[in-house]
Amino acid sequence: MRGVVVYESMYGNTHTVADAIGDGLAQSPDSSGVLVVPVDRAELSMLEHANLIVVGGPTHVHGMSRATTRKNAVEVAAKPESGLHVDAAAGETGLRDWFEALGTVHGASAAFDTRVSGPSALTGRAAKGIAKMLRKNGLDLVAEPESFLVDKQNHLLPGEADRARAWGAQLAATLASAGSPS
Numbered sequence: 240m241r242g243v244v245v246y247e248s249m250y251g252n253t254h255t256v257a258d259a260i261g262d263g264l265a266q267s268p269d270s271s272g273v274l275v276v277p278v279d280r281a282e283l284s285m286l287e288h289a290n291l292i293v294v295g296g297p298t299h300v301h302g303m304s305r306a307t308t309r310k311n312a313v314e315v316a317a318k319p320e321s322g323l324h325v326d327a328a329a330g331e332t333g334l335r336d337w338f339e340a341l342g343t344v345h346g347a348s349a350a351f352d353t354r355v356s357g358p359s360a361l362t363g364r365a366a367k368g369i370a371k372m373l374r375k376n377g378l379d380l381v382a383e384p385e386s387f388l389v390d391k392q393n394h395l396l397p398g399e400a401d402r403a404r405a406w407g408a409q410l411a412a413t414l415a416s417a418g419s420p421s
Contacts (some may be wrong), residue, residue: 240264240414242273243289244407245281247296247304247334249312251326252353252395256387259400260293260351263407269415278337279330286344291414292378293407294369295351296334298386301363303372304333323393334365338372347417348378349385349410351403356388356396381413382406 242264246257254277261275274285278296286292299308309331316323350373352365366384373380385406387399 240267240269240290240411241271241288242291242293242411243281243285244273244275244293244295245278245334245337246275246294246328247278247332247337248326249297249304249309249329250316250323250393252387252389252393253295253297254326254328255395255400256351256353256403257293257295259403260295260407260410263404263409264291264293264411266404266408267411267415270411277328277330278334279328279332281337283341283344286346289346291381291410292344292346292348292373293351293410294334294348294373295353296365296369298352298354298363298365303335303365303368305335306331306333309333334369334372338376341376343377345377346379347381347414348373349380349382351385351387351406353387353389353395355391359386381417382410 248254265273350366350369370384
């Protein structure tokens with residue numbers, strides 16, 4: 240199984256989750272490689288031979304980020320009292336932009352997000368929009384969209400990286416049981 244995990248991250252939480260999902264996918268006995276790549280470096284050629292494409296990003300204002308919310312996130316991190324740092328992989332390209340330029344891709348996929356802990360009706364869920372965009376671009380979902388939680392100070396909650404690793408392993412197992420070619 241060849242996997243690609245594409246992520247957008249502002250403060251590093253989604254990056255951490257993406258790496259953990261990649262680790263989980265790589266634990267599969269039939270893994271032939273997993274690529275974890277930030278959205279601004281994810282190219283169609285990277286996806287063409289993947290058996291599974293996993294895409295995730297942070298929840299901003301109840302959904303996927305926009306240029307204005309990414310700019311705001313950078314401004315918040317610049318405040319000395321914030322305690323936040325912009326992830327080295329944060330770029331000007333967000334998932335919305337990437338999906339618009341992507342075109343049609345075929346294969347198996349899954350969506351995830353990071354969001355503040357709380358009822359999704361109040362916090363929103365970027366994964367819901369990501370899943371919709373995956374389907375719109377021709378991909379089939381093999382799992383329900385998943386959320387990984389941060390606290391109100393934008394720090395990943397304890398155990399979430401382990402849960403992401405387990406989810407990645409479960410995604411690989413789902414593909415293996417479906418008889419996906421390696």
